[in-house]
Amino acid sequence: MEVFAVEGLPEVRPGDDVAELVVERTALRDGDVICVASTIVSKANGRQASLSSYEPSEQAVRIAESIEAVAGEEKDPRLAQAIIEECEEVLVEAPFVLGVTQFGHITVNAGIDRSNVPDADLLLLPEDPAADAEAIRAGIRERTGVAPAVIVTDTSGRPFRLGQRGVALGWAGLPASRDWRGERDREGRELEATVQAVVDELAAAANLVTGEGDGGTPVAVVRDFEFGDHAASEQLFRDPEKDIVRQALREWSHARD
Structure with missing residues (x-):
């Protein structure tokens, strides 16, 4: 091969x-x-998506605050909202977000990428x-x-x-x-x-x-x-x-x- x-x-x-x-x-x-x-x-x-297009929900704010409290890592609640919207279910909220995507894949942060995205903040799966x-x-x-x-x-x-x-x-x-x-x-x-x-x-x-x-x-x-x-x-x-x-x-x- x-x-x-x-x-x-x-x-x-x-x-x-x-x-x-x-x-x-x-x-x-x-x-x-x-x-x-x-x-x-x-x-x-x-x-591609912009962080500014997301309005954080109560769950997103809670996730961001939980990650900061547990992991000491600041989490933008707008990113947390993007993750929530890409998931059919959030399994873990802290110290990282683990969710089930709409097509069944389980991964951290709904697989959202912030690397090599020249024209936007986020790249969604x-x-x-x-x-x-x-x-x-x-x-x-x-x-x-x-x-x-x-x-x-x-x-x-x-x-x-x-x-x-x-x-x-x-x-x-x-x-x-x-x-x-x-x-x-x-x-x-x-x-x-x-x-x-x-x-x-x-x-x-x-x-x-x-x-x-x-x-x-x-x-x-x-x-x-x-x-x-x-x-x-x-x-x-x-x-x-x-x-x-x-x-x-x-x-x-x-x-x-």
Whole structure:
């Protein structure tokens, strides 16, 4: 398997066609997986925002005051309001804000970015990354006749570990997971629990070559990845009713209140 960054992409502006930008700068093949950073998808979709456009609610003011009291870090209540509006549920309010985005991703600060946003204060995550992945895939197919898979990626922290890694927010053209349940190990024992989140693993591999900071390479191509002869699953986010960590966070948050 080969992973390489697409070089020479310009600063993406609202209305830009991400598929066209990629096609102009690299030759794609059937079977490629195109990993596109959510930052440029959001920029193309006009998901920039100004802090001045947010009027803090009582909850936003409470969150800002709680973070300052607990973490000693000043939090703009307007940013807290932006986070609230991007979440369908806020799970933790302090010492940081952890919320569930409208499309099911759980992340700090609703994934709102303040880096590399030249024309605004904030860059919000895409509203529907799965639809964006499908649109980019369709745009590439229309221009080239090639139908690669597409993953819209972001970097995200991990519970119990330091550091961030690439994760998938939306995908098209490949399953989310390899489902190994029912297959057997070398001793003949049946696997009962293993479901491999391949879109997350491919996003993490892409992040190794796209990098962070001022790299300016938000798109990577994964070539010669083979899904293999395995059962497939489209589910990546846990069902809320079965997510014991989410349930524990809710109980902890209510106890703090």
